[in-house]
Amino acid sequence: MPIPDIFQDHHNGLTGPICGGFDVTPDDGSDLAAMTRGVMVSSAGDVAVVLKNGDAIILPGLAPGVIYPVRVARVLATGTTAAGIKGLI
Template sequence: MSDPFQSHAPSLQSPASHLMAITPNDSTDLAQVPRALNVAASGTVRMITQGGETADVYVAAGIVFPLRPRRVMATGTTATGIRGLW
């Protein structure tokens, strides 16, 4: 398949090229820090950001949120169907 944008460098504003399912875990960082999050069911996502802050963020289903978590915590997370986009 032809991709007319393959010669362009990806940036934080670029559309996602990859998705990863995220299973919340209180003690393990993600294998890769995503550019954004999306959830199937709205709720709170407790995370440790790439910068090291711990925060609870309400995430609505079906919307891409430009959040860069290095860890998504199980304790305190109520959103389900969490996907990382990069």
Template sequence: MADAFQHHAVGMDSPASNAASITPSNTDDLPHVPRALYALGEGNVRVTMRGGGDPVVLPILVGVPLPVRVSRVWASGTTATGLVGIW
């Protein structure tokens, strides 16, 4: 498949090229740091930000990207469902 943009630099405001389902875990970090999270069912996500620090709880709406770079999505404290990370 031809990609007219293959030689363009990829920035944080560029469209995502990858996506993966996220299974929240209290013990495992994500295999890829996403640029944003999406949810199929709204609620809260408890996350550890890529920069570190204590976990925080953030609200997430269906179909609205949450532009955060996180290293972990925690099972405890996460009520949103159908989470997807894009990068």
């Protein structure tokens, strides 16, 4: 029997809880499978990203286990030193 979800009819806005996620492999040439609502790392470091609006920036010194609310289209290999990157949706 599936777990009941009393919120199944509610819209998942950007301020709502994270409802999905995926492992991210940094790649300079490919976008992520889905635009993120946030990212998290399991090993501290920098994460080079292309944001939803196309800006390429480095998110410096991300700490493990912290949810960073950023809309990311691509995680770049060049400039990324963090490991265990998760895309949160």
